[in-house]
Amino acid sequence: MAAAVRTWWARRSLRLKLTAAAALVMAAGLAGAAVLLVVWLHTSLIHDLDQTALQRAQVVAADEDNNRISVEVPATSHADAAVQVVDRKGHVLAGSANLLGLPRVFTFPADRSGIPRAHTVQGSPEHEDATWRAVGVPAGTADNPVTVYVALPTESIDHGLSELTAGLATGVPAVVALLTGIVWLLTGRALRPVDAMRAQTAEITGTDLSRRLDVPPANDALGRLATTFNDLLGRLDAAARRQRRFVADAAHELRSPLSTLHTRLEVAHHHPESTRWKTLVPDLLRETERLNHLVDDLVQLARLDARPRLRTRPVDLDEIVFAEVREARSRTRLVIDQHAVGAARLTGDEDALARVVRNLLDNALRHAATRIDISLRALHDTACLVVADDGPGIPEADRERVFGRFTRLDDARTRDTGGSGLGLAIVRDIVTAHHVSTHIEDSRPGTRMVVLLPTGEP
Incomplete structure (x- = not known):
């Protein structure tokens, strides 16, 4: 299966390969950016929510230290905030209106470090499926320590991030599709000179190597490729001219001893009675020796032209x-x-x-x-x-x-x-x-x- 896929992919056009590669890169980049955006936004909003809960807890703790807290903790700008003040035995001393009269909801111990850590709490007496971010701040005196718990719901954050995720899930593919179409058009335009060079190259034949490719005006890779092709055609043209000249010269050189041999033999054949064989044979041997040397030189040059090792x-x-x-x-x-x-x-x-x-x-x-x-x-x-x-x-x-x-x-x-x-x-x-x-x-x-x-x- 993998071999079949590789074979299929190898047969695709360069334009398709470039477009597909660009689409994959864009899709991976945009998807990664979308994930990073959602993660960063979620972290930032949760951090802001934790800071708000901590500030509210510190205010309530200050009121508790000054004995100004009542059974019902006053509401704040966050109407959904849940507040409980619990003593060391776990008895609820005070709470917000939405938790008034309820037993202890938050059971994690108070963080007595400089910066209390927020906890994620699932469910509440009112909303079993709700998710909260809660902090516990120590308050009261050494003889009568209490813990102030403040929790804020993450529902609005979760809802906003869900809408953002849905929007990105729809928008990112649309943007990738749009950019892929643009890349397809731009790649086709960029490869147009290559098609022109291919068409011009197809028209060049072995008998007419004097033609050259049109060099694009831009000094880019295609321009250098066209220049290199023209240089190659020039070398091939020069080599072909040298080869044709060599063949013509070789034919001319071979014609002379062959013509001499043919003429003398023809004369001897038609006039055997007047032929002086004792003088003819040495002349024929000299011509054949000359022809043999010439053929040997031609073979040697052919081997050298083939550039053997x-x-x-x-x-x-x-x-x-x-x-x-x-x-x-x-x-x-x-x-x-x-x-x-x-x-x-x-x-x-x-x-x-x-x-x-x-x-x-x-x-x-x-x-x-x-x-x-x-x-x-x-x-x-x-x-x-x-x-x-x-x-x-x-x-x-x-x-x-x-x-x-x-x-x-x-x-x-x-x-x-x-x-x-x-x-x-x-x-x-x-x-x-x-x-x-x-x-x-x-x-x-x-x-x-x-x-x-x-x-x-x-």
């Missing part, structure tokens, strides 16, 4: 550098100097860091004239990896742009040497995932690729 563990970066240098030397006649490589142990993804070193070496191999110098040193909590070549260098204005995808400063030359324009982009994405940095410096001549890696946790 790095498989971090302690890694000896110097061993990775030595392994990649050995592999690079097997496919070039250029000099690769690794004498400046020192020990550097850090925490990272071994495969990803190996890809960084490999791509930096591949980039240097494509641009170096005679030699490549690679160094690695640990400084405090940072490992500095440098790959320098003696090639033409990179202009300062283009040093950040070369880390973009499919960026070539010399398009024709890099296409011929197999560059896809993705190597440095992969380097930048990997070092960013490791929370490190990379930049380019002058080598005079050539270029220095610098990567700074922390030796602690990434």
